[in-house]
Structure formats: C-alpha cells, structure tokens
Amino acid sequence: MRWPRFSFAVVAVFLADTGAAANVQVKVVDHKGEPLQYAVIALNYSGASGKAGRPDRRAMDQIDKEFVPHVLVVEKGTPVYFPNKDDIRHHVYSFSKPKEFELPLYKGTPAKPVVFDKTGEVKLGCNIHDWMLGYIYVVDTPYFAVTDASGKAVVANVPAGTATVTLWHPRMNEKSEKTDRKLSLTVDQTASLNYQIKVRKEYRVRRAPRAGGRKY
C-alpha cells in the first residue's frame, strides 16, 4: 500500500522540471579507477533553493536484514519511514551528528517518520544485527542522484544557471577531499563530470549465518 505511493513521489520530482532544463552526467571511479557505487552527486544553486514546499516522505526499508537502499539521499526536512519487511524485529539507530535517533525493537513500520532536518551523513545501524549498515545523506537541494554499480549517475532536468556540484561517498574523506565544483549550465545542455576519489578501506563485519547477499 505504501510502496506505490513512494514510487509516485519519485516520479513527481522528475516531472516538475521537465522543459527548460539541463542534464548532468557523472562518472565516479576510485583511486584505482574502479567504478564507485553509492556516490551521491548534488547540484546546489545559490539564491533560490529551487523548489518551494515541504519535501515528500521517503522510506528506508529493511529487507532480509539489510537496509534498502544502501544509500538514501533526501532533501533537508524530509520525513523518512523505516518499514521493516522482515518477520523479525529490528532496532535501528544512529549516532550521527545530523540526526541521532533510535527506533527500539519494532515490527512493521513505526507510525512516526524520522525527519532529517540537518544536512550531512547519517549512518544507520541495527542493534541486533551488527552487519546492517545504511546511509541517509541529507542535502539542501532537490537535484541529486546516486551512482549505480557502473559508477554512473544522471541528474536530469536541472535548471540552467550556475550550480555548485558536490560529491559524497560513504567511504570518502570529506575533510581532505576537495570535490566541490562550479558548473554553468545552459538550457538543454548535458554536462559530463568525471570524478576520481580516494576511498577508505571497507572492513568486514561478521554476519550471522543463514543469510547470503551483500557484505553489509
């Protein structure tokens, strides 16, 4: 019942700017040149924040003891639901600065969403499943995208004009890595951006048996 509504909301974002817009294509690789998934690209326009009104609700699912999606990008102020699709309970928590919260053991979807009103990285864990790891990245713009397994992403239908392009990845060092770029976009232009960034090593966390799939 909630799943179709969530899909609709995504589509609505893209439809809003069709017409007088440009596109930005990005390709992100790591320092070894390997495509980098889960990189978040965001375009910030100075002055107007782009769109008015409250952002739509979003969801961070827990499926088969994993956060889905692994990285969720939301605009500042977005309420996020944490639907538990497993038949066991989860205990979702965050000790991250932008949003510290805890959803003690629960089944189904907690009634109240968690509103992310500060920008930045929020690491999600589950108290009873050490390996469960998810990220909610809070940005102050509606124009963003997440790279796929081939390290590519497209931010479509963005306004023409000058924008600051920011890049984030769960394992990059934001402090040392200067990745912000200025980008002037004209109507119907499709700009291409390529990034090569250093990423931290990822540590494995032992996962209880009977569960396959992803590392995290």
Added chain:
Amino acid sequence: MFAARPVQAVESTSRPWSGSDLAGIQEDEMPLHFKSFRTRLLVLFLGLLAIVQIAAFLIVNTATTNSARRQIDSALVTTAESFRELLKERTGSLLVAARLLSGDFAFKKAYSTHEHETILSALNNHRHRIGADMMFLVGMDEVTIADTLHPDQHGNAFPYSDLITTAEENEYGEAATVQLVDGRPVQMVVVPLLTPTPDAWICVGFNIDNRMAQGLKEISNSEISFVARTNRGRWMSAASTLPEQDIPDLKTALERNVWQANASTIFSQSGEHYVSLVVPLEKSANQVLAVLQRSLDLALAPSRQLSLVLAGLFALGIFLSALAAIAIARRVTQPVLTLVKGAHRVRDGDFEHPVAINQQDELGELANSFNTMMTGLAERDRVRDLLGKVVSMEIADELLSKDIELGGEEREVTILFSDVRNFTKMCENRSPQEVLSILNAYLTRVSSVIESQGGVVDKFIGDAVMSLFGAPLSHADDASRALRTATGMCAALKALNREFREQGKPELSIGIGINTAVVVAGNMGSQTRLNYTVIGDGVNLASRLEGLTKYYGVPVVVSADTRSAAPEFLYRELDLVCVKGKTAPVTIYQPVVCDPGEESETIAEIEEHHLCLRFYRDRNWDAAIEGFTALAGKHPEDHLYQLYLKRLEQLRASPPPADWEGVFTFSEK
C-alpha cells in the same frame, strides 16, 4: 763372595711387590729390568683395558645423552606446537570477549556521549566483565580516548600504534599480539567499535603472568618462562614456572645470545641442564619470548644409574685385569729370574746345579736348553782338565778351540829331547813303585821347567821327554826358549838330585838334544784316535843329538840350525857328524854356561878348542894333539879333549883317505 750377591738380589726380587728390597740393590740392574718389564706389562694390560672401557663408557653415555636429548627435543617441539595452539585459542577467546564490546549497544551509546568519564567507566565495567587487565579506546586517528591503566590520560597519541596498523590491515579490523606495556608483556587484542562502521579501536590487554604460565605448564608438562627485553637490552622475567633461583641463570643464558628462535639449546640453571626452546611471541623483533624447558638431568637420571653400574664394572674389570697381569708377569719373570740365577752360577763356574723350571712353554724349553748347555759346559770343562793332563794345556786348548781333524801344517819348531842316562840299569834291583815314583818326580820337575818357558810336552816316552817350542803356539824366540829350558832342566835336576841324595835315592843324569827345523805339526793318528804332534827329519835329528850327549860327555847337544836361531848363547863346537839315516853332515854344538867372572877365560878356551878343531880338520895332527893335550891338561874332567886326543892318535897312526873332511860318522844310534 762375589757370586753370593747377585744370587741374593735375584732372590729378593722373586718375592712379589718387594719394592723396598729392590731399592737396596745397586750392583745388578737385571732385577730392575725385570721389575720394569712386569710394570710395563701391567701398564700395557691396564692401559688397553682402560681405553676399551672408557671408549665403551663414553659411547654408551653419549648415546643415552643424545637419545634423551632427542626425546626432549621432540617433546619440546610438540609442546611448542601445542603452546602456540593454546596461545591462539586464548587469543581467540580474547577476541571474542573484545568483539562483544564492539557490538555492545550500551557502550556505543556511552561512546556517543563523548564524555570521557562515562566512556572510561563503561570500559572499566566491561574490563571487569571479561576479566581483562587493561582496556583502551582509541580513535580512528590513533588518539587515545580512554585508558584504564592511566585514567587521567586521554587525547594523547596511542603508544601502541603498531597494533592499530596491524588491525587496519586485517579485513575485520582485528589484531592480536603480545605487547610490552610498561615493560611487562601483555597479550593484547584490538577490534573496531562498530557504530555501525568502525568509529574507534577497542584494545583489550591480558597480562602474561605466573598464573598463565602455571596453567600452560600443567597442559604442556614443561617449564615455561615469559621474558621480555627491557629498553636497556637486559632480559626480565615476566612470569615463570621455574624456581626463583633459576631465573638469574635463565637471564644470563639469554643474554649470552647462544640461542636461536624455535631451536633447542641447553641452558644451565642452578647447576641443572635444561633443554630449552625459545618461542618468540611477537611477529617482529624478539622482544618477548616464551622459553619452554625440560630438565635434561631429570631425563638422564635412569641412564645415570646405568653409568654408575658401568663405572662399577669398569673398576672391577681393571682390578681383575691387574690381578691377571700380575699373575702372567710372574709366570714370565719368575722362570726368567731362575734362569738369571742359573746364568750367574755358570758364570762363576758352577755347572752342578741345573735350573728347575717345570713349564711346558717356551720358557720351559729355554730352561731345558740352558740345562743342556750347562751339562755341555761341564762336560767340556772336564774334557779340558783331563786333556790338559794327558797333553799339555796349550795343545788341549788348541784341540778344543777348533774342530779336531787329521792333518797338519808346516812350521818351524825347536824340538827338545831329554833322556835319563842309564835309566834301565838304574831300574834293576828296584821295585816298580820306587822307579815310578822317581820317574814321576823327575818328569814333574822337567815338565814344569818346559811349561815355564812356554814349551809344550809333546809326549813322554818312558824316561824320555819330547817337548816342542813353536807348536802349537809359536814365539819369536822359540830356539832361545828351548836353550833356556835345557839350562833350567839341568838346574832343576841338580836340585832334584840333592833331594834324592838326602832321601837315599839314586842321582840322575840327563842328556838333552835340541834341533830347530821345519816340520809338519798337526793331529796325527786314525779317525778315532789321534794326537797332536810334529813329525819330520828334524824331530829325528833332535833325538839323535840327545843320543850323542853321552858319547861327547856333555849334557846338551844342539844343531847348527838351533845355534843360528839362538845366537845370543855361547857355544862350543863339538863335531861335524853324520848321524844314522842322514847323509848330510851336521855341525853340533854344546851350549856353554859360564860361571860369573870367568867369561873371558871360558871364551878363550873355547877359541883355543875351535883352533884345535881346525888343525884336526886340516890334518895337522901334531898341532891338534898339542893343543888338545894342553886343554886336557887344564881340564882333565872334560871328556871331549880325551876323545879328540884318542881320535888324533889313531888318525896319525893311520891317516884317512884324501877326501876326508873331518866328518865323524855314527853307524848306530
């Protein structure tokens, strides 16, 4: 007296072990040699035995030691393996305990407060839970967040960053090692604090202490010591199952640096030998070691027992061998000493006592040979004595010195014949015993004179004596010796006659004939019976000359050859004669002995006589008769002058044929 001493010496050494007796013996070194032979035999025997025994002992000892060492070595290697396994297991359980904290939600919450006191007390709480000795919380930037050992220190760089580096390289961000903390070895593990990604490092440390060592000893059955190298390079013992007094020796052994990691070495601790295996506990430098040890002496205790038994057998063997060696030495030296005694007796001329050695071996044979030799020597001595009586000593020696064989050699010999005048007539009216007694007395004197001049009595022929000068031994002055003998015989006879006169025995007068000639000297006779003598014309002539003495009324007649061989004497020519059996005439002489002070008168008379002889041979009968008459007037007792006067009367009455040369021919003996 001289013979007694060596015998005494031999007897004293024949007693075994009488070294003090030996010290007194200086003259005869033979016993000392035998003594040293016995000692040498003893030394040789015992030396060989000792070498064999010691070699056997060493081989057995080395073998048992090596075997014990090998056993301990392999046991230690096994122990080291299980020790490492134990350490690994312990590390595993330490990691598990640490991981519990890394996922502990309450601790994560405490951590998220970023309050130092809270975090520290949560750490201590967890430390008590798992029984750890220390805990550290370290940021990803390797800055210490909390330290249970030093509660007031935080914000400093974490001192054991190597540990973090190792953890960073691990896929789970975990590491375990042995780390020196404040100089003491600590088993340390590190795990990440997951929130849910690693946000800090949780380090948990467990002291390596005696309790741990004791626990490991119970499992591994070996002594275990944990040692760490201090900053100053010295070794310190952190924990050990060894007795307290062994620890300094262990440190010294480690400092000597003779060991190698994971290889066994012998350490000596408080006089006890330990086979030691050094196991480094860290990955890098050998700063922290576990030393696994087993006592070699303890392992060797059973073989020590064996060594003792061996040593006892060794001593027993030496003792028995010494007895055997002494017995053998005595068996050898005793008969030899007996033989030496026998040899001394022989040297001193005692052939009567054979050596008594009743052995069937070589020494027994030697004794038999020795006795045979002794018998032979005695036999020879007897033969020589007897021979010396039968023949002269010189001939006896000559006969004994070489093989007796028939045959002779030509040599110049002066032969002296003497004979008692009218002996047969004297024998009448006398008993044979009396005659023999007189004859023996005479012959003894005469023989003594002959021998005193180096002459040899060749044979007695009744009352006649034939003696030789120049055979078998020759002298440069053999003829002179014969002449001196003749003079000596006359003098001896004069003395004998004086004795006979006193005893009422008849006085004897003798005639002596001397000739010098080359004759054959040697052993003559048959193969079974022979005697040493000389033969030849010269011998016969000597006998003939003796026969002439009575005719000329002189005691001694010598040939011209003898005269020229002994020219230093004064001679009176007697005649030129042709004796029976000889064609060539011979000039014969009388040796003249002057009374002291009458030499010149005697010489003058002899010259007068010789002048008369020339008149005689020149047929000047009157001159010769006149001269001889004068001489006879002066010496009426001299038969020679009467003889010539009688012969001259006849010649003047019936002169001889023209070819007469003054040779007087004897037709019979």
